[in-house]
Amino acid sequence: MTSTADRDAARVPRAAPSGLPATGTPAPSPAPTRDRFRPEIEGLRALASLLVVVYHVWIGRVSGGVDVFFVLTGFLAVGQLLRASERGHIDLVAQWGRTLRRLVPPAVVVLAGTVVASLLFLPESRWSQTLVEVVTSATFTENWKLAADSVDYYAAHDSASVVQHFWSLSIQGQFALVFPVLVVVAVLLARHRGAGVRSTVAAVLVAVTALSFAYSLWLTAADQQLAYFHSLTRVWEFTLGALLALVIDRIDLPVHLRVVLGWVGVVGLVSCGVALDVEGGFPGYLAGWPVLCAVAVLVAGSTGHALSADRHLTARPLQYLGSISFPLYLWHWPVLLLALQVTHKTAPGWALGSAVIATSIALAAGTRALVERPLAASRVGRGSRWGNYRLAAVTLVPLVVIVLVWHGVTTVRAQPDGTPGDADHPGATSRQAGFVYRGSPDASLLPPAVSSYDDWVYYKDGGDCRWLPYPVLEECTFVGAADPNAPTIVVVGDSHMQQFLPAVAPVARERGWRVTTLIRGNCPFSTGSETVADQGCADTNQAAIAHIARTRPALVVADASRNVRVGLTESTPPGFVEAWGRLGDAGVPVLAVRDNPRFDTAPPSCVDTYGRGAAECLVPRADIYRPQLSIPDAPPNTTVVDLSDSICDPHWCPPEIGNILVYLDNNHLTASFSATLAPVVGPRIAAVIDR
Structure with a gap:
């Protein structure tokens, strides 16, 4: 999204005639440029923000509006920088300070309001993750945080972060940091070569656009979730907008053609999210749709024609919405998610959705009136080169205080009252025949709700990991053994097997065995790629099979099934069975563990919302598990362990x-619960190894 702290942001330069010299002929210094306010840009910004909000609230799909923001940012930024270079030089310190002045105060207001509302209404199980993401949002790194977490942008609202939408502002902030440097380098190169500044900047932008677009195509095909949040897959959208700004005043089209272009852009943008199935292919080439729609509207410009699209874009309602589009984008997402949380809904109807939009517009209008406009008119921070930095730092202080208080509360509540397997917390042991509970009748829940999401198995913490001489294969030692010839158990597969490690470790420690891991997230052990379409998963599994066949461990532990969901969707892919057979040919036994369920919503959040033992959090077993997991073609080296009971x-x-x-x-066992599976799993492991 583009900041609207200054309405003058919608001013673009008229290029001097000498701006793009003929090939091989150095251009004279361009004449000073003058500004021209383009109201259709404000209307386009309003349309993009409305589409983002409406699609998020009611349709649940990507609209393409954010891509329009990226184009507009590049379109507006290059003119400001070139005008500065024509006046003498680009002051990077001052340029970055102005960006901080525009972006930080409204963002901090939204983040602070979101933190306070989250403390009141958000389930404690989501506090820790939200805290981290508030910090990354405030530091313009949220997109990288989401990329690292492999977040599914199209996930259900109840599992999404209330500040997840700050990913796009993070990319915009990173662009605002790097783009001026890129222009400065191009300007210096032009002066060194005696070439035209604008032609050199244009050449650099063409190269960057081509490289970024190619990278976006490649990464989207290889890892779409990473590509969605990756900064480099979006650079071409900014630089294409910047390129357009350099040449737009040289484009002279008939009015009737500009009218057609305007409507093509508007209709195409409105229909983008409906017409395209972008969930598996964005950004990639599909991002070209909203980007080219924005380009079409910008090329059409203000025609003044009675039948033109710009006549509507320049209407007063859209002009006003354009002026509040930045805070509207920032407010709508936390308002939506918190409203769904408070009302216990998974999707808003027309009434709730309308209330969400009205509330978001009201908050955006307040932010514009009380924060953006006063700052735009104020001289505070403008008196010195570093004044805007001090203003941004002071603005951040209240947010820092609120976050520290929340962190303190979270830390206190995260202290566990007991350990897995003690009298108060038997976990899976309570499902064994003849079990009698002897703990406290009001025992606390483990892990505490506030730290439940952090109850991962950090199997790399010991540091005993090494990359094997195979593609994309890392081996870590989870349980060491004093005897170098001790039997080795290899746990192989995806993050579900990672979370299963505490069930395996106790018997290994007791018997002096070693436990090593060959884990890759979202990559179950198979001869194929069961969950992702990239070749990397298949390469990892082929390498794992080769390594295991060569080292011949005492036992391999892997998934026996996948996709355990409501609707009895569980299956054992042929690739699983084939992988087990390949190990059987090498004389390696396999313990295949039936997978745990996956849910549409996160059970810890349900417990937070409705309370322990609430009927709303119970899912019928018959809807998830068939009575037996049948794998008739399992090879003789494979023992299947069914932990559904x-x-x-x-x-x-x-x-x-x-x-x-x-x-x-919504699908990973806690490390605490997995540890209580050890009394069931340990004897099965010992029986196979001692056989």
């Missing part, structure tokens, strides 16, 4: 068992 009771699959949360999100 430990994860579910005869009728339900609950979010907690034996006072321990079963899941940390």
